[in-house]
Structures are given as structure tokens and as C-alpha cells.
Amino acid sequence: MVDRKGVVIVGEISNGKLASITTELLNIGRKLADELGEELAALFIGSGMSEAAREAISYGADRVYTIDGPMFADYLTDSYVGALEKFDKQFYPELLLFGHTSLGRDLAPRLAFRLETGLTLDCIDIAIDTETRLLKKTKPIYGGNALAVYVCEGTRPQMASIRAKTMEPAKPDTSRKGEMIPFDPALDKAAIRGKVTGRTKEEVTGIKLEEANVVVCGGRGIGGMEQFQKLEELAWLLNGAVGATRPPCDDKWCPAHCQIGNTGKLVSPALYIGIALSGSMQHIAGMSGSKTIVAINKDPEANIFGVAHYGVVDDYTKVLPAFTAKCKELLSKG
Amino acid sequence: MNMIVCVKEILDPEIPAKLFKIGAETQRAIKPSEIKLVISDYDESAMEAALKIKDAVASKITVISLGSESATNVIRHCIAMGGDEGILLSDPLFIDNDSYGTAFVLAEAIKKIGDYDLILCGRQEGDWDAGQVGSGIAELLGIPSVTIISGIEVRDGKIVVERLLTDGRETVEVATPVLVTVSSEVGEPRYPNLRRIRESYKKEIPVWTAQDVAPAKAKNRMLSLWVPVREAKCEFITGATPEEAGTNLALKLKEAKLI
Numbered sequence: 001m002v003d004r005k006g007v008v009i010v011g012e013i014s015n016g017k018l019a020s021i022t023t024e025l026l027n028i029g030r031k032l033a034d035e036l037g038e039e040l041a042a043l044f045i046g047s048g049m050s051e052a053a054r055e056a057i058s059y060g061a062d063r064v065y066t067i068d069g070p071m072f073a074d075y076l077t078d079s080y081v082g083a084l085e086k087f088d089k090q091f092y093p094e095l096l097l098f099g100h101t102s103l104g105r106d107l108a109p110r111l112a113f114r115l116e117t118g119l120t121l122d123c124i125d126i127a128i129d130t131e132t133r134l135l136k137k138t139k140p141i142y143g144g145n146a147l148a149v150y151v152c153e154g155t156r157p158q159m160a161s162i163r164a165k166t167m168e169p170a171k172p173d174t175s176r177k178g179e180m181i182p183f184d185p186a187l188d189k190a191a192i193r194g195k196v197t198g199r200t201k202e203e204v205t206g207i208k209l210e211e212a213n214v215v216v217c218g219g220r221g222i223g224g225m226e227q228f229q230k231l232e233e234l235a236w237l238l239n240g241a242v243g244a245t246r247p248p249c250d251d252k253w254c255p256a257h258c259q260i261g262n263t264g265k266l267v268s269p270a271l272y273i274g275i276a277l278s279g280s281m282q283h284i285a286g287m288s289g290s291k292t293i294v295a296i297n298k299d300p301e302a303n304i305f306g307v308a309h310y311g312v313v314d315d316y317t318k319v320l321p322a323f324t325a326k327c328k329e330l331l332s333k334g
Numbered sequence: 335m336n337m338i339v340c341v342k343e344i345l346d347p348e349i350p351a352k353l354f355k356i357g358a359e360t361q362r363a364i365k366p367s368e369i370k371l372v373i374s375d376y377d378e379s380a381m382e383a384a385l386k387i388k389d390a391v392a393s394k395i396t397v398i399s400l401g402s403e404s405a406t407n408v409i410r411h412c413i414a415m416g417g418d419e420g421i422l423l424s425d426p427l428f429i430d431n432d433s434y435g436t437a438f439v440l441a442e443a444i445k446k447i448g449d450y451d452l453i454l455c456g457r458q459e460g461d462w463d464a465g466q467v468g469s470g471i472a473e474l475l476g477i478p479s480v481t482i483i484s485g486i487e488v489r490d491g492k493i494v495v496e497r498l499l500t501d502g503r504e505t506v507e508v509a510t511p512v513l514v515t516v517s518s519e520v521g522e523p524r525y526p527n528l529r530r531i532r533e534s535y536k537k538e539i540p541v542w543t544a545q546d547v548a549p550a551k552a553k554n555r556m557l558s559l560w561v562p563v564r565e566a567k568c569e570f571i572t573g574a575t576p577e578e579a580g581t582n583l584a585l586k587l588k589e590a591k592l593i
Contacts, residue, residue: 076506077469077479102499106481109433109466113473118434118553121465136557141462142363143347145354148462149557150432193478194508197494201502210500214593238593256519257501262463263376263518265500271592281347285463292592294583295568306351308568312583314576322580330588 004156007033008065008093010084011042012103013052020169020211021099023059025162027170028126029097030060032135035128038094041065045083047073057178059170065091065181071189074196075103079187081110086185088115088157095135097126098161100266108161118152119159122266124166124289135160143262143281144288164210165268166289202257207241209258214240215269217260217287219277220247221297221316228253231275234324237331243267243287245277261286276316279304296320335393335488335510337384338447339454340440340471341377341412343405344461346370354561361559363461373408376456380516382523383486384454385416391488394418396447400428400439406539414526414534421447425543431552437470438550443542444475451510452493457482457517468515477511484519 009025011018018026026042033040041063042056049068056064067083084107088096096111098104100122112119120137124147127136134151135158141148152158209215216235222228228248235242243260244253260267262282268289275296277283284307287293295308296316305311312319345363353366365371373381384395397412399405400423409420421443428439444450453472458465472479484503485496493512497504498519526534571586573579587593 077481102482102501105465106469106479109469109481110473110479112466112553113434113437113470116553118432119466120554122463139463141559142345142354143460143463145351146356146363146559146561148559150554151557152554155553194480194506194512196504197507198505199499199502200504204501263457271587281349281351292590294587296580296583303351305568310583310586311568311570312572312576312579313570314579318576319580319583322577323584324580326581326584327587327593330584331593 002092004092004094006039006041006093007036007095007097008041008043008091009097010099010104010107011044011053011056012099012101013044013046013049016050017052018055018059019099021101021162021164022056023169024164024167025097025099026056026059026061028162028167030170032095032126032128035130036094036133039063041093043067043087045072045080054180055172058172058174058176060176061178063179063181065183067183067185071187071192075106076192076194076196077106077110078192078194080107081114082187082191083185084111085114086187087183090183093157096157096159100161100163104161108159112159115157117155117157117159118150120150121161123160123162126160126162134158140285140288144285145281163266163268163289202255204257207239209241209243209260209265210267212241212267213269214238214271215243215260215267215273215287215290216240217243217245217272217274217277218248219245219275221276222248222253225253230320234273234320234327237324237327238271240269240271245280245283274304274308275320277304278302279307335387335391335452336450337387337393337395337452337454338444338450339377339381339384339395339397339412339417340467341381341397341399341408342374342456342459343371343399343401343408344374344459346372347460356559356561361556371404371407373411374456374460376458376460376516376518378523379518379520380454380456381412381415381417383483383514383516383520385524386521387452387486387488388416396421398423398440398443400424400436409539410534410537411526413537414531415524416530420537420539422539422541423547424541425549427544427549431549432554433464433466433470434553435550437467437474439547440467441471441474442547444471446542446547453511453513455513455515457515468513472513475513477513478508479513479515480506480508481515482517483514484517486514486520
């Protein structure tokens, strides 16, 4: 077996800046690399990538690899997996980490099978066992009811994708020095199957749900579109974002991209406030990483109280206006 | 269109949390006796996506499942929904494997079936949420994959899918054979009618064992599995009126420096 070394995180750029998940990966990546006594590198893949990739150095990377070319303008499984396979065969990383994003969810599994190694997706914690140098990967399973820890013993690289907001972001230090290394995987275009023929982007005004420090989430019990919109005021007061369980999205009280849960957004804010929602398994799976959970629901048996730190058992239509007004007063905002 | 749909039988993920327990020795969730096993809901969505294609073009759907004997129930359910054939992959050697081992057995079974244009899987298991098996099967078969789709159709012999992204959707066009993984956004799975349910029970479902399809070694090993114990119980905030409770909640959060 070749001698593998170093931690590589696969970075992402969003609106010309490092994506927040990437600064989180750089932080945990730095820590793991230091524990292993090895280097941390960031790898970016795309077309006409801005100088944003260089920023990864001030966020902790010793080296930044870029795979840049028109054939990587659109994400296609074949081109990205092919490029990373070539990268792996050239640089032999010991650890390969992804964000659990649209990119990571598709790229990481296919790559793991190509490299014939073990991957764990959607980890909320990763750590190095200093004795065995194995990466211990913790992920929620059974809809967040249980946690499992996996290791990959016999094959390399060790791979994981990390859920957003479960790691602290790295703090930039512009005095840090590092190396920029362009890498050409020399892929055969003929081997790329499929093409992207269209794309629609959801317009998000304000703070992105998965990046928000405060999430105000409404459920079926909110009762209607007009009532649902009232959650906006509280979210605005707390510098947060509005989320929803599945029923409000199905009933079009709010856009589909607000949905939090296994099939929607996975959020881990500092403060999550769940209002008039029961807390189905698939919703809990999407928010159980929240640091503090507050629930307002008139049903004391609601599942959400099983995971909440603070709760009010009462009619939200009476509790919420008073709560919002008091928050406004305390924050003297408005 | 020759389609293969991969489905899994799981413990209903919507069971009340207090019924959820892990077996100390088995390192698996214990099935409460009153709770039935169900089809993993994303797999049911995959079946629905296959049926949408069958509604439009003449097709054959083969449903395969890796699991214990009882998994024939979810295969029959899919046949009742509108599937044609079913195969159960069942052998003690298939159990307790990871995503790699599972994808390997399914891919071997698909090779044995031989004739296919489109393979459909759920986007992730409803129990272990691994999210790797679909991509893995495609890689082992050497065919393209498009994951987490919310819509699919056949256009000029090509597969056109709508793929869900964290910040939007994109349309991807790809030639067959191809594998897709399906999300629940594809639409509510149809209910089987009584006649089809009855017919599904007459259907012979062959069982393939490790003698028919070779198992593979796992890549990952599970070190531990546990139900997290919450250190803090929920602190209930009250008041003389609901309004007062709301005010008190705000004060509490301020005191705890949460707002």
C-alpha cells in the first residue's frame, strides 16, 4: 500500500466567497491534521474560480489545490468523480473530507466506491483515535433516534461528509502562508456521461436557513399562510431564518426550500424555536443538532418536548405575540 | 423501458421515540412487537417514479430487496402498486453488512438479471440513512448515476430528470442505462387497489442466496451504537396566562444569554 499522508478537505465557493461549510471543514481539518502531525490541504474544483480559493490559506490550509476548467463549470458526477480519482492517485491523502451538501452527497459516495474505500455521510462529529490513527465518524441514524460511530480500518483514504454548522468555523489569519497548486486531471471528455440542461435557483432573501444562528420553525398547527408569515417578525428580531416542517411546505404556506428534515435542510443553529409542530422523526433528524431547542405547543405529549430544553405548553396564538413583544423590548430593536 | 427498483424493509421511522430501543447484543434497533415493518419511504418514492414512466411508455418493473424472509412483504407491496416481477436476496451472509456490502450484493443481482435500462433506488435508507447504496450500485455496474431526483421522464429515448439541490433544482439529461436515486418530492406513492393486492400474493417471488450472488466484505466497521441520553430535561416555562408564559419564556432565554 502506498504511504498516504495528510488531510484534504473538498472546498466550495458560494457567491465568490468560501462557503461557510468550507470554513467549518478547514477548522476541523486543521485540528485533525495537527493531531496526525500532517498537513492540511483544501481542494477546489470548478470553472473560472475566483481568488476565493486562496482564502482557504488564511483559514488554515497549508496548501490549496485547484482543478479549474470549463468542463467543471457544471457539476456532473462523472467529471467530478473522475477528477478526484486522479487527484487521489497523484497525492494520496490519508483523510478526505466533504461538506454534506448537494456536492458532497453525490460526489463522496460514488468516489468512495471508485476508490474502494469506506465513507460515512452526514457526520455530526469526527475525531482521530491517536493510538490507531483511525477516523472515528459519528452520524445520526434511525431518524436521529440513535448515533453510530464508524471506522474504516482496511482501506484508504478514510472518508466522511460533515453536516453544516456542527463544527465551529475557522477564524481567518491573513498572515498565514501557504501554497497554491493547480492540478490538471487530464480527463477524457468522452468519458463524461450526461449533461445539465437547465437550472433554477431559489431566491433566498435574508439569512440562509442552514447558516442561520437562530431558526424559527413553524408546523402544521400554525394554521395558515397569513399566520405563518408572522414568524418572519420573530426571525427578523433574532437575526434568524424561518423554517418549517413538511405540512406547511406541502400546503404552500411557505416555500419548499424552508423545509427542515431528512429530505429538506439539515440545520444546527445555536437556538431553534419550534412552534406548533409535533416533532416527527424525519423533522427531528434535520434539527437535532441544534444547541438549544425551544418548543411551543399546546399538546404536552408532543414529541418535540422530548428533545427540547425549554418548553411552553399552550396555545401558540396567545404565547407567541407576547413572546415576540418581550423579545423586541429586551433587544430594543424595531 | 426495463426497470429495476431496489427496496428495503425497515422499522417504521415514525414510531414514537419512547418505543425506540437498541439491542445491546445485536447492535440494532429492537422491533417493538406491536410495530410493523414497512417499506423505506424513499424506496416507495422510487417505485412511484418507475410507475410514472410505466404510465407513459410500455415497461417492465422488477423489484428487488435484500433482507430477511419478511421483506417479501415490501416486494409484494410494490407489485401491488404496479410492479411486474420480484426477487428477494436473502442469506445470513448478506446481513450485518455496510453500504459497500449491500451495494455489492444488489449490483451482483442486477448483473444476473442482466437486462435493464433504468435502475431506481430511494435517496437514502429510512433507517440507517447511509445514502450510498444507489451511487455504489451504479459505480459497481459502471453506469452513470443521478442522485436525489424529484422528477423523471423519458424523452427521445433519453432519461430527463430534475435533480434537487440545496439551493434550487437542475435538469439533467442522460442516456440509458442509468441509475437514479429518488426523493419524496417525486409525488405521493399510489395506493394499490384490492385486485392488485390479491394478485400480488399469487406472485412467485424467487429467493436468491449467497450461492446465486456473491457477498462482499464491508469497508466500514461500526464501533458503537447508542441512544443519546439528554442531560437536560425540558424545562417548562409557565405563567398565569399564556401571554405571561410567552413573556416569561423571553425573559428565560435572555437570562440564559440565548437571545
